[in-house]
Amino acid sequence: MHLRTHHQVTSPWRRRSAGDRRAWSRGLFAFLCLVVVNSADVYAFEPMPDIMQRLLQVFPERDGWFIEEPLGAAPQTPEGAQPFFATFRVVVPDVDAVELAMGHLSTAQEILPTHKITRYDRKPDAPGLPGFRGVWCRTEDDSLVGFSILTPNQNRFLIWAKYQYYPTLDDDAVGRKAREKYARDVSQYFASLDAGVPDTEPPRAIRQELPERIDLYPPITEAPLTLRPREWRDRSAEIRAWGLTGVVAFQPTREAIDRFIEQAPDTLWPNREIEFIQRLFRQWSDLGNSPRSIRTLARGAMPDTEHESDFFAVDRYGRVRFARDDAGLESHNKLTYGFRSYGRHAILFPGAPIRAGGFFHIGAAENQAVIERVSADAGAYYYSNVLGDAGYHDIALLTDFFVASLGHVFAALQQAGVSLEDVTIRKFRR
Numbered sequence: 001m002h003l004r005t006h007h008q009v010t011s012p013w014r015r016r017s018a019g020d021r022r023a024w025s026r027g028l029f030a031f032l033c034l035v036v037v038n039s040a041d042v043y044a045f046e047p048m049p050d051i052m053q054r055l056l057q058v059f060p061e062r063d064g065w066f067i068e069e070p071l072g073a074a075p076q077t078p079e080g081a082q083p084f085f086a087t088f089r090v091v092v093p094d095v096d097a098v099e100l101a102m103g104h105l106s107t108a109q110e111i112l113p114t115h116k117i118t119r120y121d122r123k124p125d126a127p128g129l130p131g132f133r134g135v136w137c138r139t140e141d142d143s144l145v146g147f148s149i150l151t152p153n154q155n156r157f158l159i160w161a162k163y164q165y166y167p168t169l170d171d172d173a174v175g176r177k178a179r180e181k182y183a184r185d186v187s188q189y190f191a192s193l194d195a196g197v198p199d200t201e202p203p204r205a206i207r208q209e210l211p212e213r214i215d216l217y218p219p220i221t222e223a224p225l226t227l228r229p230r231e232w233r234d235r236s237a238e239i240r241a242w243g244l245t246g247v248v249a250f251q252p253t254r255e256a257i258d259r260f261i262e263q264a265p266d267t268l269w270p271n272r273e274i275e276f277i278q279r280l281f282r283q284w285s286d287l288g289n290s291p292r293s294i295r296t297l298a299r300g301a302m303p304d305t306e307h308e309s310d311f312f313a314v315d316r317y318g319r320v321r322f323a324r325d326d327a328g329l330e331s332h333n334k335l336t337y338g339f340r341s342y343g344r345h346a347i348l349f350p351g352a353p354i355r356a357g358g359f360f361h362i363g364a365a366e367n368q369a370v371i372e373r374v375s376a377d378a379g380a381y382y383y384s385n386v387l388g389d390a391g392y393h394d395i396a397l398l399t400d401f402f403v404a405s406l407g408h409v410f411a412a413l414q415q416a417g418v419s420l421e422d423v424t425i426r427k428f429r430r
Contacts (some may be wrong), residue, residue, distance in 0.1 A: 047317075051147065054111055055088060059101070059104060065091070067091075068090075073162070076165070076167060077166050080129075081127060083124060083148075084132065084148055084158060087145050089134075093152075094393050095151050095322070102149075114139055117136070117137050120136060129183070130187075131184040131187025132161075132251065133154050134158075137149065157186065158351075159351045160278065164218070174214070178209060178210055181208065182205055182312075189202050189203055235396070236399055239403055249426045257420055260406060265404055266281070271349060271352055271382060277343065289326065296337060297412055297416050309325040311344055311345055313354045314355045315355065318412055322360070327358060346382075356402075357382065370421070371418055378402065406425065
């Protein structure tokens, strides 16, 4: 492998004692056994299920539709509400696009025959889930199960219900009527956002004598810190993936990129942290962004931006979504603590795990899109469910596994005809 290095640093590994290095190695081996459970030597994405392929034919993502994988139902979810969490979702750009989606279905019966459509958006009274306002579609072929059609805010309602509403069903101290009323209030709040009602205030669980954990914007749990975020990033900038040491930025050759693609780990990074993602959605919207701001790197299609910094994520099926890196999102650091402050990538595949994430800077040369810089700076938002309260030292290990996952996005970029001829790789964005 030939590498054109830019900057070098002294490895913190060399500064440790022999005993520390042995302990570090044992910890790394144990960590690999726990986290990188499903690694693969050969680059491959998961095959798309039949229903997903059909949905993408009817609702192509390049036109602003988003096909989301099942959220998965919480253990306490009643049988009547489980299909909303166990099936794929079509997330439309806004509430006006729901009727357009209905028209798409009516003209695509040969691709996706639909047996029954239930319009909960007109009467929000879904079995087992008070306040659900999506559209439920049952296919004629029972093997395809069914799917739902949701606005982005209705999708947020499902995410909230999975992680905050249903876990309280086992709590006898939470009254059923109060809980269901709050669910309808949360639903109405999202409906107001869809309708563009100004100065809409979210309902507060505590005002209905409900526990704070059910609140749409619950208090953020402070994580114990061993280092300040900037200090941690400075110490963790060295790239130790792919057998490298003493490198913080480099330009790989074509052969090296091909090797990174072949060796991309088959690891799915968790994407949850419900207490944070709802705040991130709110701030994203407050900055004037909308789902239409999120773009998809389709096969044979190049990014339509030049000289722009974007954050991206790659899902289990190899889809790449990206959006403009708005500097205003930096202020969301004030809303969280410690390593949870870099989670903007979570809005690209909300509630779903990802294969890779980071930032790239797009340029242009001779009418061809060029990726000038790329980093795996998705931050520790994706690691938090793996590490719990383990702290920054363990996160530094994870960042090296995460940067190796850039092979997934390199494969997608090559398929889309984007040049990687002079790309510079970093672990962090700066």
